[in-house]
Amino acid sequence: xxxxxxxxxxxxxxxxxxxxxxxxxxxxxxxxxxxxxxxxxxxxxxxxxxxxxxxxxxxxxxxxxxxxxxxxxxxxxxxxxxxxxxxxxxxxxxxxxxxxxxxxxxxxxxxxxxxxxxxxxxxxxxxxxxxxxxxxxxxxxxxxxxxxxxxxxxxxxxxxxxxxxxxxxxxxxxxxxxxxxxxxxxxxxxxxxxxxxxxxxxxxxxxxxxxxxxxxxxxxxxxxxxxxxxxxxxxxxxxxxxxxxxxxxxxxxxxxxxxxxxxxxxxxxxxxxxxxxxxxxxxxxxxxxxxxxxxxxxxxxxxxxxxxxxxxxxxxxxxxxxxxxxxxxxxxxxxxxxxxxxxxxxxxxxxxxxxxxxxxxxxxxxxxxxxxxxxxxxxxxxxxxxxxxxxxxxxxxxxxxxxxxxxxxxxxxxxxxxxxxxxxxxxxxxxxxxxxxxxx
Ligand code: URA
Numbered sequence: 001x002x003x004x005x006x007x008x009x010x011x012x013x014x015x016x017x018x019x020x021x022x023x024x025x026x027x028x029x030x031x032x033x034x035x036x037x038x039x040x041x042x043x044x045x046x047x048x049x050x051x052x053x054x055x056x057x058x059x060x061x062x063x064x065x066x067x068x069x070x071x072x073x074x075x076x077x078x079x080x081x082x083x084x085x086x087x088x089x090x091x092x093x094x095x096x097x098x099x100x101x102x103x104x105x106x107x108x109x110x111x112x113x114x115x116x117x118x119x120x121x122x123x124x125x126x127x128x129x130x131x132x133x134x135x136x137x138x139x140x141x142x143x144x145x146x147x148x149x150x151x152x153x154x155x156x157x158x159x160x161x162x163x164x165x166x167x168x169x170x171x172x173x174x175x176x177x178x179x180x181x182x183x184x185x186x187x188x189x190x191x192x193x194x195x196x197x198x199x200x201x202x203x204x205x206x207x208x209x210x211x212x213x214x215x216x217x218x219x220x221x222x223x224x225x226x227x228x229x230x231x232x233x234x235x236x237x238x239x240x241x242x243x244x245x246x247x248x249x250x251x252x253x254x255x256x257x258x259x260x261x262x263x264x265x266x267x268x269x270x271x272x273x274x275x276x277x278x279x280x281x282x283x284x285x286x287x288x289x290x291x292x293x294x295x296x297x298x299x300x301x302x303x304x305x306x307x308x309x310x311x312x313x314x315x316x317x318x319x320x321x322x323x324x325x326x327x328x329x330x331x332x333x334x335x336x337x338x339x340x341x342x343x344x345x346x347x348x349x350x351x352x353x354x355x356x357x358x359x360x361x362x363x364x365x366x367x368x369x370x371x372x373x374x375x376x377x378x379x380x381x382x383x384x385x386x387x388x389x390x391x392x393x394x395x396x397x398x399x400x401x402x403x404x405x406x407x408x409x410x411x412x413x414x415x416x417x418x419x420x421x422x423x424x425x426x427x428x429x430x431x432x433x434x435x436x437x438x439x440x
Contacts, residue, residue: 205354248380
């Protein structure tokens with residue numbers, strides 16, 4: 001086969017065969033094809049699109065370009081969740097121990113934050129000593145013994161995606177539905193879960209800004225999962241404003257701990273319960289938790305009784321973290337400078353722009369511009385207001401946690417763009433817009 005022929009066929013609008021896709025991905029991953037030919041194919045896909053069959057074949061080829069985890073010997077049926085990324089989205093920190101506390105094993109590999117979107121690994125590292133670098137055998141042992149393990153990637157999952165994503169970044173081919181869907185799903189499929197809940201965010205602080213685009217992406221990913229033999233549910237959730245109140249690594253860990261102590265912001269708690277309920281539904285496989293109400297009843301009990309927190313504490317201990325920080329969140333990294341940002345006027349909150357809040361937190365040092373940047377675990381924001389709230393002049397809109405005076409001043413300026421107000425009542429934003437179920 002010749003790369004130029006595969007590129008030409010896609011350029012001319014033909015559907016690529018499975019053999020062509022597998023050959024191209026394998027050759028590129030091995031280093032046998034140059035970046036310029038892979039770039040040309042990416043652009044042809046960007047312009048011509050891909051059918052469902054091609055997208056599935058591309059996803060499976062990328063998933064099989066490296067290690068494909070099979071955890072069936074350790075935990076039987078395994079369930080995973082994936083969030084398309086957002087501001088204040090610390091859901092995994094609560095959902096995974098909560099689901100595991102219901103007896104459903106979770107062995108998850110998470111990632112780091114990039115841009116204004118946070119990452120679970122950075123949040124976990126707010127707990128001193130927590131080890132995100134497990135070997136394959138440690139990962140398997142903890143999955144088997146504790147039914148809960150949460151680390152970075154062990155082994156090499158979907159290396160083709162790593163190479164192609166770097167090319168997409170510099171060839172203007174990132175915003176392309178089949179490429180986004182295959183990129184995300186290749187990593188999920190390689191990570192070995194039988195059931196996957198996708199939390200596809202939409203709005204100002206998300207990759208997809210409209211409901212229509214988010215629905216299209218979610219449907220493609222559900223279809224890929226189903227065709228690859230996975231049980232799938234996708235939820236479409238709001239990311240116009242931050243989820244919960246805390247944005248920044250240690251602050252988000254503290255908020256997750258508050259939630260596991262039965263408290264925390266109402267929207268965050270509700271989001272965790274709903275995503276967890278979908279995970280239980282998948283794991284129940286038609287026998288248990290078929291009814292959402294049953295699932296939610298059990299999850300609420302596990303959250304409020306401290307069972308989820310106990311599971312989280314076990315996770316931290318097993319991965320070398322300092323459990324005193326779980327018991328006493330005031331021991332988490334603390335910022336030196338803490339100041340409030342208040343409302344200059346009274347009114348109804350019309351906008352709490354998620355992307356501005358995310359950028360503000362990232363500029364304080366909580367996020368990274370490039371993969372090699374380090375993060376300041378202590379800094380970030382607490383934003384206690386939601387769209388639709390009535391606030392009076394002088395009310396606290398945000399608390400800023402900083403370690404640098406100049407960054408604190410820049411954060412104040414950025415926050416000036418994040419909030420808008422209306423004299424008239426403003427409807428609240430929904431937490432969820434829709435749910436898509438994959439049928440096998
Ligand atoms: N996240 C991914 O992993 N891949 C994409 O293409 C976009 C978002």
